[in-house]
Amino acid sequence: MGIALVVLATLFVPLFPGSWVFNRLVAGLPAGLAQGLAVLVLPQLGLEVLHLTPQAPLELAAWRPWGMGWAAVSALLYAVRALSARDVGIWSRLMLSSGLGLVWFVWWTGAPTEVLRIFALSWSVPAAVALFLAGALVDRMGGACVGLQGGLVEVMPRATTGLVLAGLALTATPMFPAFFSLWRGLVAVAPAWAMMWLPLIFLWGWAAGRLFQDLLFGDYRGESVTDVGVATIAAIGLLLAGSLALGLGASGGLS
Amino acid sequence: MTLTLGDRLKVHAMVYVASEPIPRFWPMRTFIHHNPLYGLEDKPFAEAVAEGSRLFHARGYLERAQYQRYRREGKIDDEHLRRRIAMFLASRTDVPAGVDLEAWLWHMATACEKSRAVEGGDWVDGAGVAAALKGEAVARPDEDLDPALRAILARHYSSESPVYRHVDALFGTTIGATLDDLVTKSCLDFFDEGQSAWQAPGREAGFFPAWKDLARRNVRFLLRGLHLRQVLAEEETAEGMIAYVLRRLGVPEEAWQGYITHELTRMHGWAGFIRYRMSAKHYYWAQRYPAGLVDFLAVRMVLGFALLQEGSRHHGTPASASEVASLLDREPRQAYLRHELYGGTVLPAWAHKVDDTLARTRPAQVARMAADYAAARAQWENRRTAASLRALAQGVGRSAEAALESLEPARLDDLLAVVRDWEDAEGFMWLQAMESHYMNELVAKIHRPATEARSDRRPFAQALFCIDVRSELMRRHLEALGDYQTFGIAGFFGIPLGYLEFGKGSEAHLCPAVQTPKNLVLEIPAGLDLEEEPLYDALQHVLHELKASVLSPFVAVEAVGLLFSLGLVGRTLAPLGYHRWRRRLHADKPVTRLLLDKLNPEQADSIIRAVQRAMIVRALARELRIPRDKVTDDDVRNLREVALGHEKGPSMLARRLGMTDAAERDFLEKLRGVYRIDRAVTSLQMGRLGRIGFSIEEQVRYVTQALLSIGLDRNFSRFVLLVAHMSQSENNPYESALDCGACGGGKGLPNARALATMANKSEVRRRLRERGIVIPEDTWFLPAIHNTTTDVIELHDLDLVPARHLLYLERLRSGLNAASRRSAAERMPQLGTGSRLAADPLAAAALAQRQAHDWSQVRPEWGLSRNVYAIVGRRSLTEGVNLEGRSFLQSYDYRLDPRGRLLENILTGPLVVGEWINLEHYFSVVDTESYGSGSKVYHNVAGRFAVMTGNQSDLRTGLPTQTVLKDGRPYHEPVRLIALVEAPLEFAQRTVGRIAKVQALVAGGWVRLLVLDPEDDYRVHVLEDGAFTVRPRSARSVQAPPSNQPLEASS
Amino acid sequence: MKSLNLSPLKKLEIILEGVHKEFATDLLDRAGLKGYTIVGNLSGKGSHGMYEGHVMFNEDDALIMIIAAVSEELVAPILEGFAPFFEQHTGVVFVSDIQVSRLVKFKS
Structure with missing residues (x-):
């Protein structure tokens, strides 16, 4: 029973191969707010499912090293796929799938669900922001592909700022909650495990760099577009700042 | 695949022909302003600009929005623009009836903000636009999609374009960028002129042989996967290599010329520099390390070929033109999708789908996707065009929109063609309208000279300034201050000379770049104290x-x-x-003098003797440690004779000191080899010494020419200042650009000193008197230098001034200082340093000093920016007129020039230099990235002769943005040089007609010519569209204001 | 009088603008010619109009003619070599049969 629930959970908190369902689900929704909300809600749903079997990590303790390794491998897989993604929506989705692998990693060590929730949120929130902004791009340009028409920052500075901040948050840049989550997660395990995550951090940085390069550099060649509204970007800013404060506070509270 | 001699020669000729449009790039130490389209000057202006745009991927005119801004500022002649529109429409046969195209085009030009009001596209045609206007769906182009796609691809992928360009566009690789990097690195290694501490080996053999030698063993190339050894082993010569690569790539022979042109113009900075090097006879580095454009092209082609091969091995991309052609032919749908995706033009909504489809490479899917995409694109393009047309019509008026909707598809095609051709030609129309405005302004500003007889009142001082635009400020202020009379003359004062400065080892050519000086002038310290280096x-x-x-x-x-x-x-x-x-x-x-007089053979011989004696003494001290006091003059003389082979046997000194034969022979060898006391070298030196100086006849000729060309043949004042000019800045690779262009990018002070020395000589004055130019006893010619960055005028050779003139020197000095400060006060606000300084000349002067010494200052002065006019005529035309430092002023009096020889000199010299400066600024401002050199902030000096952007790039040509832009907007207003010549119309026409080069420039529209006819009631004739028309004059006062009137306050 | 030994050669007369003199002589050098003669200050008429004969301010504006005697097998390569040049510039090449007495001066 426990195992069945765990497998069900892999469909919502993405872990390969169950993550295929998660990605198909999110991709099937219309771009923008719908996708944003989905990536916020679905992992929490999955965590609820896991909450139903709190003993599962202890029961499956024999499989722990394999499980943790599998989580790391799943994260690596999605990070590599994100490297070649040119579409902002697809990139965010894949980076989220990669980052949520940490949740599984920490779950195997028996962390309480509240901690897992915070971990999941620290990736979901920036991913939701990024997907929302990707929806805005699709509305205006037909597609959220970057790098086609040059630096978006010239015509949509506010949207680009939001995307850059969300991208930084997604790739566990210090000060954003994902970084503290990662730190917490890795500190709790043996150093050898932490080694497995180093190439992952490198890949995340590289993926972020490629996205930013396409967003920020180059002369804009496309049609003229209107930027995202000031109110929207202010709300996004508040959201990210709020998550920052929460992350700083919560990581202090966790021991 | 054997290559014949004919093939090699053919390649050689093709490279030569391809290189002609590429402008030569002078090393930056002597930056010459020149026309970037100099190689295309035999074509009319508009045609040459279009050709240049095609070759160099550059814009030839400003953006429409910028011209509209000028129009709002009142700098466009509206009436002229309307006339051009009407002329354009009159020349077309396909104007659709029922549409008021004149109103349409006027609205488009003056009110539409986008650079291109009506965009085209691969699928845009009348039928599609008609459907889109009605709101219907555009017909799907699916029946004969393949031929249509092949046609589109053929347009974009011609066989004359390099193969790697096609591969990059179809597969998203970066071969082009990598190739540019590798070629730049190879060039930097070879052409370095002492900047790097470790120099490349084997450069004497030539560029291609040296590069080949290194490339065979270059580990970095191997690491990249470039296997060059086999390719390089195929052919020995550079031409052979080029022909071999072209054959291997499968480029058809008819396309070779175009292919080579594309390759060469891709990096026109390096190509231009190599071209300069090939033609510069006296360039030291070119003599030691020869390189030709054929070498450059061979290196580029070999590297490009190797990169293509590497791409083909690793990614399966095509490696030759034939492979690309077969891809385009056999699979047009896949090629079309690739073209759209990697060319960056794909519709954003389809980008991901197309990418996915191409990655999966299932033919049926690709075919379907291509059809769907083509339909979507056709829809989108036609809708866009229709929307633009509708927006345009709405701007014109209600009836225009109705007229648009009633047009049938064939008429829509015509409309689109007319609009497209107009938009292509619009830039030129704006340019002409702007020039018309400036011509009107000039005609309104100048006034006819006072008709009374030339006054015999003696001015306090006369000053000859360079024609440079920066002199205009100084001249105006000086004239307003007191009884000064100023003239404009080319900065080298008509004396082309090679100058050997004291302490420098090489000769500087102080004359316009097109001339080669025949005379050499040396600077000798007056004290002749060969002291130790401090x-x-x-x-x-x-x-x-x-x-x-x-x-x-x-x-x-x-x-x-x-x-x-x-x-x-x-x-x-x-x-x-x-x-x-x-x-x-x-x-x-130290205080120096110029050695100006020609040496006769005895003098030359004695100079050589003296130098050789000094050398021998030094050699004795250094090599044999024999001090001077142990040696007599006779010994030295004897040693010299023995070394030169005039006398035989052991020298007296050797015999006296008892040196062995071997030791003496050793010493003599050293004297000949190291200290150059050798017969061949002696005769060479005699020849060189023969170049020194000017004979008396030459001196008289130059002085006469200088004085007559500016119209100064009588009424000389006590001081005649010859003011050369220079600039001063720190950490500025472009400092030569701010120096005197007429002196080939140098400082004109030696020329000023030379002319002053010549004109002060009594023998010269005696002969001038015989020719009718009487210079009074108490007239003294004084050289000076105007520092255009600080606006300070410094007098030179003051120790030669006769005693009685010293009394007046104080007045002269204070006048010059006051004029300096006022000029600085006028100039500083424009540099963006705060306008309160305009009121305070002292503060402005101090600020100008700081500008000259600050090494972080990217804009020490504006230099020649904003130049528009060149006025060849008497100063009385423009006396007291505020030309805002925008005009070249050449003094000329047609009454002293019955045969037109002086005007010929002015037209071939200063006018051409002015044209070069004007066009250099023009092209640098219309396209700061392709024709100009981009921002100075990112510049790095390359090899000590050029700058690159970043740490490695093509050499940047042209002027930096800081020189021509201010706050991102153009500061220099791009118009062609408006040259006004004060002379009878027929006389001017005849003179121009005698000089083929100037005739071509004027007829081709590279310079706008205005003739002010003094004998025809001062009517102004403008050369426009091949004929002279009279310009209507505005009601400006026709009397010249009396001198010494305070300046009109400039706002 | 000894009988003359005349050997047949081909004469090339290349007329082009003076500004391209160096290119033309360089090409002939590369073809392996030992020598050639240059005649300057020509005038004439071509598709670009009349050319004046006298020297203006430099030699670049006048027409020149280069006369060279070459062996038969060099004619084709030289003409091939000049072909791209004459597609863009004014000028002509005349080929005629001549005989020379000192063959050693012309053949390397």
Whole structure:
């Protein structure tokens, strides 16, 4: 029973191969707010499912090293796929799938669900922001592909700022909650495990760099577009700042 | 695949023909303003600009929005623009009836903000636009999609374009960028002129042989996967290599010429520099390390070929033109999708789908996707065009929109063609309208000279300034201050000379770049004190050599680094103070004289003798450690004769000191080899000495020409100043650009001193008197230099001034200082330093000083920006007129020039230089990235002769953005040079007609010619569209204001 | 009088603008010619109009003619070599049969 629930959970908190369902689900929704909300809600749903079997990590303790390794491998897989993604929506989705692998990693060590929730949120929130902004791009340009028409920052500075901040948050840049989550997660395990995550951090940085390069550099060649509204970007800013404060506070509270 | 001699020669000729449009790039130490389209000057202006745009991927005119801005500022002649529109429409046969195209085009030009109001597209046609206007769906182009796609691809992928360009566009690779990088690196290695501490080996063999040698063993190439050894083994010569690669790539022979042109113009900075090097006879580095464009092209083609092969091995991309052609032919749908996706034009909504489809490579899917995409694109393009047309029609008026909707598809096609052609030609129309405005302004400003007889009142001083636009400010202020009369003359004062400065080892050519000086002038210190190098200079030398050594970072940084930090801190925080302190440490430059008179053979011989004697004494001291007092003059003379082979046997000195035969022979060998006391060298030196100086006849000729060309043949004042000009800046690779263009990018002071010395000579004055030019006893010619950055005029050769003139020197000096300060006060506000300074000349002068010494200043002065006019005529035409420093002023009096020879000189010299300067600024401002050199902030000096952007790039040609833009908007207003010549119309026409080059420039529209006919009631005739038309004049006062009137306040 | 030994050669007369003199002589050097003669200050008429004969301010504006005697097998390569040049510039090449007495001066 426990195992069945765990497998069900892999469909919502993405872990390969169950993550295929998660990605198909999110991709099937219309771009923008719908996708944003989905990536916020679905992992929490999955965590609820896991909450139903709190003993599962202890029961499956024999499989722990394999499980943790599998989580790391799943994260690596999605990070590599994100490297070649040119579409902002697809990139965010894949980076989220990669980052949520940490949740599984920490779950195997028996962390309480509240901690897992915070971990999941620290990736979901920036991913939701990024997907929302990707929806805005699709509305205006037909597609959220970057790098086609040059630096978006010239015509949509506010949207680009939001995307850059969300991208930084997604790739566990210090000060954003994902970084503290990662730190917490890795500190709790043996150093050898932490080694497995180093190439992952490198890949995340590289993926972020490629996205930013396409967003920020180059002369804009496309049609003229209107930027995202000031109110929207202010709300996004508040959201990210709020998550920052929460992350700083919560990581202090966790021991 | 054997290559014949004919093939090799053909390649050679093709490279030559392809290289002709590429402008030569002078090393930046002597930056010459030149027309970037100089190689295309045989074509009319508009045609040449279009060709240049095609070759160099550059814009030829400003954006429409910028011209609209000028129109709002009142700088466009509306009536002229309307006339051009009407002329354009009159020349078309396909104007659709029922549409008021004149109103349409006027609205488009003046009210539409986008650069291109109506965009085209691969699928845009009348039927599609008609459907889109009605709101219907555009017909799907699916029946014969393949031929349509092939046609589109054929348009974009011609066989004359390099293969790697096609591969990059179809597969998203970056071969082009990588190739540019590799070629730049190879060029930097070879052409370095002493900047790097470790130099490339084997450069004497030539560029291609040296590169080939290194490339065979270059590990970096191997690591990249470039296997060059087999390719390089195929052919020996560079031409052979080019032909071989072209054959291997499968490029058809008819396309070779175009292919080669594309390759060469891709990196036109390096190509231009190599072209200059090939033609510069006296360029030291070119003599030692020869390189030709054929070598350059061979390197580029070999590397490109290797990169293509590597791509083909690793990614399966095509490696030859035939493979690309077969891809385009056999699979047009896949190629079309690739073209859209990697060319960056794909519709954003389809980008991901197309990418996915191409990645899966299932033919049926690709075919379907191509059809769907083509339909979507056709829809989108036609809708866009229809929307633009509708927006345009709405802007014109209600009836226009109705007219648009009633057009049938065929008429829509016509409309689109007319609109497209107009938009292509619009830039030129704007340019002409702007020039028309400036011509009107000029005609309104100049006034006819006072008709009374030339006054015999003697001015206090006369000054000859360079025609440079910056002199206009100074001249105006000087004239307003007192009884000064100024003239404009080319900066080299009509004397082309080669100048050997004291302490320098090489000769500088101080004349326009097109001339080669025949005479050499030496600067000799008056004291002739061959003292030791002062300690501080020696120390500085050592310190800077330390910088270049490899080991010094490990050893010397702690010890010596602090010394360098003094300079860093000083220069940044207190530039003026630091420089004054430094100047005190350096040895003062000694007082010098110019050696101007020709030497007769005896004098030359005795000079050589003296030098050789000094050399022998030094040799004795250095090699044999025999001090001077042990040797007699006779010994030295004897040694010299023996070394030269005039006398035989052991020398007297050897016999006296008992040197062995071997030792003596050794010493003599050293004298011949190292100290150059050798017969061949002696005769060479005699020849060189023969070049020194000017004969008396030459001197008289130059002085006559200079005085007559500016119209000064009588009424000389006490002082005649010959004011050359120079600029001063720190850390500025472009400092030569701010110096005198007429002196080939140098400072004109030696020319001024030369002319002054000549004109002060009594023998010369005697002969001038015979020719009718009477210079009074108490007239003194005084050389001076105008520092255009600080606006300070410094007088030179003051120690030669006769005693009685010294009394008046104070008045002269104070007048010059006052004029300097007022000029500075006028100039500083434009540099963006705060407008309160305009009221305070002293503060402005101090600020100008700081500009000259601040090494962080990217804009020490505006230089020649904003130049528009060139006025060839008497000063009375423009006396007191505020031309805002925008005009070249050449003094000329047609009454003294019955045969037109002086006007010929002016037209071939100063006018052409002015045209070059004007067009250099024009093209640098319309396209700052392709024709101009981009922002100075990213520049790095390459090899000491050029700048690159970033750490590696093509050499940047043209002027930087800081020189021509202000706050991102153009500061220099791009119009062609408007040249006004004051002379009878027929006389001017005849003179121009005699000079083929000037005739071509004027007829082709490279210079706009206006003729002010003094004998026809001062009517102004403008050369427009091949004929002279009379310009209507505005009601401006026709009397010249009396001199000494205070200047009109400029706002 | 000894009988003359005349050997047949081909004469090339290349007429082009003076500004391209160096290119033309360089090409002939590369073809392996030992020598050639240059005649300057020509005038004439071509598709670009009349050319004046006298020297203006430099030699670049006048027409020149280069006369060279070459062996038969060099004619084709030289003409092939000049072909791209004459597609863009004014000028002509005349080929005629001649005989020379000192063959050693012309053949390397």
